[in-house]
Amino acid sequence: MCGFKKRKEFIEELCTDTWMELYRYIYYKVQNREEAQDITQESYVKAITYLMNNDLTVHRIDSYLKCIALNIIRDRWRKKKKNGFSVNIDEANEELLATEDFTDYLAEQDEVEKALEVLTKDQQMVIRLRIIKGFSVEETARLMNKKKGTVRVLQFRALKQLEKLLARGD
Amino acid sequence: MNKIRRIDRYINTLNKEKRPLEHGIKAYSEEHDRLTGVVRRVKALGEIKYPNEDFEKRLIKAVTAEIPSGNEATDGGRIATGTERSNGMRLIKSAVAITAAAFVAAFIMLSVADQCSPKESSSFVYAMEKAMQAIKAYHGIIEYSEINGLGETVLQSKKEVWADSKGNYYVKELEGVSKGCITVNNGQMKWQIRQKEQVAYIFQSFPDPYRFSFELGRELEDVRRALTIKEVGEDSISGRETLILEITPDAGLPYRLWIDKESKLPLQRESAMQNALMYKMSYSFIEFADAIPDELLSYELPAGFAEINNSQQQLVAGIEEARKITGIQILLPDKIPDGYFLDKIAVVKSEPSIQLYYNKKESIAMTDSVQGGFQKTNPLVVIKGSPAGEFKPEPGSLLGQIGGSRAEIIDDGLIVSVRWQQEDMEYTVLGNDSMEVIKAFIRGMTDGELLIRENNRQSAEEPQIKVEVDFEAEENQQKNVDAGHSPWLLDPVYVSQVFASLLLSPEGITGDYPVPYEAIELVENDGVSARAVIHDDKSVARVVYLKRLVRQDDTGIWTVIGYDTDNIK
Numbered sequence: 001m002c003g004f005k006k007r008k009e010f011i012e013e014l015c016t017d018t019w020m021e022l023y024r025y026i027y028y029k030v031q032n033r034e035e036a037q038d039i040t041q042e043s044y045v046k047a048i049t050y051l052m053n054n055d056l057t058v059h060r061i062d063s064y065l066k067c068i069a070l071n072i073i074r075d076r077w078r079k080k081k082k083n084g085f086s087v088n089i090d091e092a093n094e095e096l097l098a099t100e101d102f103t104d105y106l107a108e109q110d111e112v113e114k115a116l117e118v119l120t121k122d123q124q125m126v127i128r129l130r131i132i133k134g135f136s137v138e139e140t141a142r143l144m145n146k147k148k149g150t151v152r153v154l155q156f157r158a159l160k161q162l163e164k165l166l167a168r169g170d
Numbered sequence: 171m172n173k174i175r176r177i178d179r180y181i182n183t184l185n186k187e188k189r190p191l192e193h194g195i196k197a198y199s200e201e202h203d204r205l206t207g208v209v210r211r212v213k214a215l216g217e218i219k220y221p222n223e224d225f226e227k228r229l230i231k232a233v234t235a236e237i238p239s240g241n242e243a244t245d246g247g248r249i250a251t252g253t254e255r256s257n258g259m260r261l262i263k264s265a266v267a268i269t270a271a272a273f274v275a276a277f278i279m280l281s282v283a284d285q286c287s288p289k290e291s292s293s294f295v296y297a298m299e300k301a302m303q304a305i306k307a308y309h310g311i312i313e314y315s316e317i318n319g320l321g322e323t324v325l326q327s328k329k330e331v332w333a334d335s336k337g338n339y340y341v342k343e344l345e346g347v348s349k350g351c352i353t354v355n356n357g358q359m360k361w362q363i364r365q366k367e368q369v370a371y372i373f374q375s376f377p378d379p380y381r382f383s384f385e386l387g388r389e390l391e392d393v394r395r396a397l398t399i400k401e402v403g404e405d406s407i408s409g410r411e412t413l414i415l416e417i418t419p420d421a422g423l424p425y426r427l428w429i430d431k432e433s434k435l436p437l438q439r440e441s442a443m444q445n446a447l448m449y450k451m452s453y454s455f456i457e458f459a460d461a462i463p464d465e466l467l468s469y470e471l472p473a474g475f476a477e478i479n480n481s482q483q484q485l486v487a488g489i490e491e492a493r494k495i496t497g498i499q500i501l502l503p504d505k506i507p508d509g510y511f512l513d514k515i516a517v518v519k520s521e522p523s524i525q526l527y528y529n530k531k532e533s534i535a536m537t538d539s540v541q542g543g544f545q546k547t548n549p550l551v552v553i554k555g556s557p558a559g560e561f562k563p564e565p566g567s568l569l570g571q572i573g574g575s576r577a578e579i580i581d582d583g584l585i586v587s588v589r590w591q592q593e594d595m596e597y598t599v600l601g602n603d604s605m606e607v608i609k610a611f612i613r614g615m616t617d618g619e620l621l622i623r624e625n626n627r628q629s630a631e632e633p634q635i636k637v638e639v640d641f642e643a644e645e646n647q648q649k650n651v652d653a654g655h656s657p658w659l660l661d662p663v664y665v666s667q668v669f670a671s672l673l674l675s676p677e678g679i680t681g682d683y684p685v686p687y688e689a690i691e692l693v694e695n696d697g698v699s700a701r702a703v704i705h706d707d708k709s710v711a712r713v714v715y716l717k718r719l720v721r722q723d724d725t726g727i728w729t730v731i732g733y734d735t736d737n738i739k
Contacts, residue, residue, distance in 0.1 A: 008234055015230045024218055031210045033187035033219045044233045076194035105446060112211050131209060132216045134185040143677050156174045159205045166208065
């Protein structure tokens with residue numbers, strides 16, 4: 001039962017059944033594929049290792065994995081604290097975050113969309129092209145018929161404005 | 171580097187799907203931190219970029235390699251591990267203990283059961299088929315619920331259903347937005363009585379795309395087509411003991427099915443969680459009967475209700491009468507497949523068209539049913555009528571040829587339909603039987619042979635200009651489409667339109683596409699490769715070549731692999 005084959009099957013089953021949802025959750029937090037893949041892998045290693053060592057019951061494995069992933073993100077990003085700065089990542093209760101899944105996703109999306117609508121047309125366009133569509137500064141400058149430097153400044157001001165709007169929304 | 175450049179670099183790194191320095195390696199200022207937080211919140215409005223196709227395999231391999239096996243444990247004690255990753259980040263620093271007991275405990279707690287072998291999978295299907303074949307009719311109450319990420323359940327609707335092995339059904343909505351609405355198909359006609367509007371709608375009995383969700387025959391069909399079936403646990407539903415199966419369908423996300431241990435029939439279905447929502451359909455009550463009560467299958471217009479007849483078809487006594495009413499000269503097919511008989515003839519005066527309804531003798535239908543006992547009748551319709559206009563195949567359809575004319579072929583898994591124009595007439599043959607039977611009816615009708623190009627055969631024509639394809643990006647697009655986004659990628663005409671339009675406006679499209687959808691004609695489509703001709707003088711691309719690169723079935727996205735700039739070859 002506990003031989004290599006069984007262990008391998010167990011890992012296979014667990015990863016196959018849950019990786020997509022876990023990856024989505026992590027990607028939502030970090031917004032890049034490289035880091036999301038890395039943290040997904042680390043989450044499984046930590047989760048399985050911990051389960052092997054401790055006599056505990058996990059009712060929702062997906063929530064458990066998300067909770068571990070969130071802890072990993074926090075641990076990694078807080079390394080910067082040594083330099084005197086904290087990281088802007090959710091400070092909510094771990095259990096709640098792990099179980100809420102994407103429940104607040106739509107509300108969050110709505111909040112950001114509403115804040116975007118308050119920006120000037122140029123600011124909106126630069127944010128949509130650069131961040132949501134993922135165009136380069138060169139492409140964005142060409143599409144907006146502006147200089148690259150102007151695009152960068154516009155982008156910075158738009159983000160500052162968004163920060164204020166979103167903070168006010170909170 | 172100033173703060174404007176710094177935030178610009180952060181965005182560039184995320185856009186390249188790379189980990190920025192700010193994520194745990196280097197810190198700048200609190201202001202920068204706040205702004206990077208805003209960038210991530212905005213970027214979350216876009217699409218998730220999934221890993222490569224082989225990520226799951228690589229993940230399993232890496233996780234297996236990083237977790238020591240039980241055999242490595244000494245005296246059931248602890249093994250210190252400290253694997254170092256290539257990027258210099260430590261993954262596991264803590265000592266881990268592995269004992270057989272702990273592993274077994276974790277194994278059981280997670281309730282991850284063994285995956286069924288193909289033999290075991292087929293035994294589930296076989297058991298369900300046998301159970302369905304034993305049923306003549308059933309009556310149940312189905313509850314349709316939505317469950318959010320917090321596990322809160324909201325009842326969407328509740329329906330009383332009756333269904334029989336002939337494919338007839340009666341559905342009454344007990345709770346929900348259409349409360350009181352009754353939908354019935356008795357094999358002769360279909361009607362819907364809407365209480366709120368005080369209206370009765372009449373439809374043709376066949377084809378009938380609607381039955382009702384969680385219809386047992388359809389569930390069986392889904393299970394038959396599944397890629398994998400896993401037994402993942404047990405549960406009790408309305409006092410009945412059930413097995414929980416996890417089913418990976420041929421397209422889409424895995425779902426769970428609760429099978430009654432006694433009757434071997436599905437009692438509950440739960441979709442995968444997507445965007446924090448999952449859907450549950452559950453029989454809160456089910457009983458089996460010999461037939462649906464006659465009174466439920468008899469149409470009667472309720473007092474005070476208006477009747478709207480969408481069917482427009484009129485049954486006639488024979489082929490002579492049909493000819494007389496429509497003016498269409500038609501001969502009955504001289505040879506039809508064994509077991510079929512002419513059930514009825516209908517006409518639609520306004521089109522005009524003649525519809526020949528064939529059916530299978532019940533004894534034969536019983537033995538070769540594809541639905542395991544339900545929907546087992548095989549109605550088949552042959553339609554001959556005046557064409558409404560120029561022949562335009564549906565965008566997603568396959569293309570074949572009959573007697574030198576293009577033929578549109580649509581197979582939705584339940585019904586196969588073939589439509590073509592010949593000698594100023596439009597023909598359609600549709601039915602829920604094999605393509606061979608459909609072909610036999612086509613031969614009987616027109617002497618023509620339906621020719622379908624072999625899948626993915628190398629096209630005789632090669633594009634003048636080849637388009638470089640980023641396969642990884644295509645795979646991610648496919649995943650997005652699987653999750654319900656960008657459905658236009660499943661339409662080769664739409665994909666051609668976007669491609670041709672972007673050639674004209676490489677900076678992006680605002681407003682209408684410069685190349686209209688109507689200007690694109692799909693001239694080849696074998697389900698894997700397609701070719702579209704663009705009838706628009708301003709278009710740079712005159713012919714667009716497409717392929718289903720990621721998945722070669724109805725759920726696969728189309729990718730442009732090349733185009734011609736010269737006139738049509």
